Amino acid sequence: MDLLPMFPLGAALLPGSPLLLQVFEPRYLAMMRDVVGGDRQFGVVLIERGVEVGGGDQRFSIGTVATIDQLRPMPGGRMGLLARGGDRFEVVQWLPDDPYPRAEVRLVPALEWSSEQASRLTETEHVVRRALAVMSEYHEHLWPSDVELSDDPVSRSWQLAGIAPLGALDHQTLLRSATVDELLESTARLTTEALDLLPMQFPDDPA
Incomplete structure (x- = not known):
């Protein structure tokens, strides 16, 4: 087991995805000073209930090393x-805050790639890129539909999950994937469902 300083957030971090933050709470400023003086790594978990600031939150148990x-x-x-x-x-x-959250963690094995998954990767990439192109007309701050991705198929699969226009709970679901097939299938399905909801979120103006 490893001991990690932990940063609970209102978003799930996926492997290969960037994390951009402004850190202002004193305990997390202290954490950053400690982390940057060591291996530069900390854990990110999604908050299940509560808020980022002030503590007292409940957190999901699967997270990502940043x-x-x-x-x-x-x-x-x-x-x-x-x-x-x-x-x-x-x-x-979870260990007592000192002064920031810390936890003993067990690393989850990396996903394994098989050439049989190539067609599913291609299909999922088409779904995600199409959704980004369509949703960019309604939402700001999405990834561009032509964003470049890794040539490594496992990394590419995680990146597709990370750029998919989904909410935090959906991304947390993807983070729990046990196989590449599960990751790609879930990414395509959840993205398609999100795209299907657009007409209800942005109905045509009756006028």
């Missing part, structure tokens, strides 16, 4: 953070 790429000071004592998701983990035990 590695800091950049950390810079900002006005008002804040820190700007750019990190990237890596290995997945399962929380074995």
Whole structure:
């Protein structure tokens, strides 16, 4: 088991996905100073109930190891953070805050690729890129539909899950995938469902 400093958030971080944050709580500023002086890694878990600020939240048990790429000071004592998701983990035990959350974790085995999954990867990529193109007319801050992805098929599968225009709970569902097939099938299905909901979210103006 590994001991990780933990950063519970209102979003799920997937392997290969970037994480951009402004850190301002004193306990997390202390965590960043400790982390950057060590292996530059911390854990990210999605908050199940509660809010990011102040503690007292309930958290999902499956998360992702984040590695800091950049950390810079900002006005008002804040820190700007750019990190990237890596290995997945399962929380074995939460430890008392000191002063920030910490947990003993067990790494989750990496997904394994088979050439038989190539067609599903192609189909899922088509679904995700089409959804990004359509939803960009209704939502801001989405990934461009022509964003470049990794040539490695497992990394590409995770990146497709990460850029899919889905909510935090859907991304958490994808994070729990046990196989590449499950990841790709769930990504395509959830993305299609999100696309099908667009007419209800943005009905035509009756006028």
